[in-house]
Amino acid sequence: MERAIAAAPQRAVDRITVMQGQALATGDAATEYSTVLGSCVATCLYDPDARVGGMNHFLLSEPPAGCGNATVDEHYGVYLMELLVNTMLGKGARKSRLKAHLYGGANVNRNMMRIGTANAEFARAFLSREGIELMREDLGGTCARRVDFRPASGQVRCRTVEDRLAPPVHPTSRPDKSTGDVELF
Numbered sequence: 001m002e003r004a005i006a007a008a009p010q011r012a013v014d015r016i017t018v019m020q021g022q023a024l025a026t027g028d029a030a031t032e033y034s035t036v037l038g039s040c041v042a043t044c045l046y047d048p049d050a051r052v053g054g055m056n057h058f059l060l061s062e063p064p065a066g067c068g069n070a071t072v073d074e075h076y077g078v079y080l081m082e083l084l085v086n087t088m089l090g091k092g093a094r095k096s097r098l099k100a101h102l103y104g105g106a107n108v109n110r111n112m113m114r115i116g117t118a119n120a121e122f123a124r125a126f127l128s129r130e131g132i133e134l135m136r137e138d139l140g141g142t143c144a145r146r147v148d149f150r151p152a153s154g155q156v157r158c159r160t161v162e163d164r165l166a167p168p169v170h171p172t173s174r175p176d177k178s179t180g181d182v183e184l185f
Contacts, residue, residue: 012030013030013031013032014028014030014031014032015032015033015034015148016031016032016033016034017033017034017035018033018034018035018042018055018056018057019035019057020040020057020058020059020075021057021058021059021074021075021080022056022057022074022080023054023055023056023057023080023083023084023087024054024055024056024087025045025052025053025054025055025084025087025088025091025093025151026052026053026054026091026151026152027050027051027052027053027091027092027151027152028151028152029051029150029152029153031150031151031152032148032149032150033054033055033148033149033151034146034147034148034149035055035057035146035147036144036145036146036147036161037057037103037104037105037106037144037145037146037147038104038106038108038116038144039059039104039105039106039107039108039109039115039116039119040057040058040059040104040105040116040119041057041058041077041102041103041104041105041116041119041120041122041123041139042055042056042057042058042102042103042104042147043055043056043080043081043084043100043101043102043123043127044100044101044102044103044147044149044151044154044156045084045085045088045093045098045099045100045132046098046099046100046101046151046154047088047092047093047094047097047098047099048097048099048154049094049097050091050092050093050094050097051152051153052088052091052092052093052151052152053088053149053150053151053152053153053154054084054087054088054151055084055147055149055151056077056080056081056083056084057080058075058076058077058079058080058081058119059075059076060075060076060077060115060118060119061076061077061078061118061119061121061122061123062076062077062078062122063076063078077119077122077123077126078122078126081123081126085098085130085132095130095131095132096131098132098133099132099133099135099154100127100132100133100134100135101134101135101136101137101149101156102120102123102124102127102134102136102137102138102139103137103138103139103145103147103156103158104116104119104120104139104145104147105117105119105120105123105139105140106139106140106141106142106143106144106145107140107141107142108142108143108144110142116139116140117140120137120139120140123139124137136156138158143160143161144160144161145158145159145160145161146158146159146161
């Protein structure tokens with residue numbers, strides 16, 4: 001007589017939204033970080049040996065020149081990139097093993113400064129300067145993105161978010177046959 005072996009119950013995934021100005025890291029296999037990006041950039045870092053990962057979400061790359069350094073603003077990439085790396089190191093990751101994914105950096109408003117481009121360039125330069133390997137990027141364009149990241153395994157899913165603000169495109173139609181009428185003015 002065969003006996004059915006019950007599978008161990010799996011823990012539900014704890015989905016955490018990473019908001020602008022945040023940098024979070026964990027080694028918990030049941031945690032998933034999620035964020036939605038326009039011109040902002042999210043960095044997903046992962047140490048495959050320590051099985052620790054993290055995500056940040058920054059609004060702007062650096063403060064404008066001449067602002068001074070009196071206070072730390074958590075919305076800037078210059079702060080959040082360092083915070084993410086240091087938080088991961090505190091959880092057992094090693095900088096030499098870090099792998100990176102970059103997402104966002106879209107220029108969603110065509111009439112404004114190219115903030116997304118500046119954010120993407122800053123993030124790439126930071127990783128290069130710090131010797132962190134960039135595994136994948138989905139940066140630029142004009143569409144927002146939704147990113148879901150499993151930090152303990154390094155799995156990432158990035159999807160384009162539908163642009164509901166864009167007017168619908170209607171192709172111009174031609175008449176089936178010419179009517180022969182021409183109006184000169």
